[in-house]
Amino acid sequence: MKLTLRPEWRLWPFSSFLGLLDIKTGVIVALMFVLLNKVAGVYGLIAVVTGAGGSFAQLSLYIYSVVALLGFGWGLNAVKEEDPKHTLYFAHLYFADHVFSTSWTIFFAVIWWFQTPHDGSRQANSPAQTEIINGAIMAGQPLSEEERIEAAMKIWNHEKGMAATVIALGWLSKIYFILLVYSYATHLRKGSYRLLSRTRHTGGPSFSANHAYESLGLGDEEEGEIEDFYRTPSRTPNTGNSISSFADFVNAPPSRPRRVPPSSLSRGGVVSGEEDDNIFFDDDEMTYTSSSRGHSKFGTDESSSNTDEERTRV
Structure with missing residues (x-):
């Protein structure tokens, strides 16, 4: 109790x-x-x-x-x-x-x-005190006992x-x-x-x-649990490395293409169904596509020439 x-x-x-x-x-x-x-x-x-x-x-x-x-x-x-x-x-x-x-x-x-x-009454506990008492008696005025x-x-x-x-x-x-x-x-x-x-707060305790x-x-078990709870990880992810960040960006899978919603012209039948299959990309995806090594200058010129021929046929 x-x-x-x-x-x-x-x-x-x-x-x-x-x-x-x-x-x-x-x-x-x-x-x-x-x-x-x-x-x-x-x-x-x-x-x-x-x-x-x-x-x-x-x-x-x-x-x-x-x-x-x-x-x-x-x-x-x-x-x-x-x-x-x-x-x-x-x-x-x-x-x-x-x-x-x-x-x-x-x-x-x-x-x-x-x-x-x-x-x-004077009590001397040593010879030195006796000498001090005798000197005080000789220097001072003597008094009676009363x-x-x-x-x-x-x-x-x-x-x-x-x-x-x-x-x-x-x-x-x-x-x-x-x-x-x-x-x-x-x-x-x-x-x-x-x-x-x-x-x-001059410093931490020793x-x-x-x-x-x-x-x-x-x-011992509770103490070990507390130490494990407050123990920090021995290795932290390296997020400040620019090289690894660029590699992760290049190896990332491309996002799904985004389709343009049908406009009023397409609903009216003016635009053919072939235009519905056209794919549009965001600005960031266009920048990533233009900076990629897989696309050459020759391929870009060829695609532009094909586009001009299609316009001529139309």
């Missing part, structure tokens, strides 16, 4: 990126932001290896970011090649990545908002709203990017991507058209 949504509940795929750019360009821009985010995992692993330390959650996030970096690189290649099947798989991968990233975001947000004290806590809470109350807004906007923007990738994959599967108003049948899930 296949579950489907009602037509009025289905989401209509996007046709452009923010109504301004090509949807493919928008997907590539979204992937650039994701790749930049995943590259941070590489620097996180370098920091852990060099002795910066970190929790198990941070280490797992860094490792996942490096692995996901390879997957998003493959997805970027599928998007550029306009492969409908792989682009749909990449959309599923992007959605799964958003689920994992959301879980880590919630985990770190709970720790930062509710478990980390915001009293301005003054330090009050100043730190004032800063935290001012920044926590902005931090929550940035996290929420980033989460919603990623939802939009996921829907954009799904829309792009839908247009590729339906073959409507080149018909969109914002699509750039993805072969034969692979489009695979994305539709057709069998």
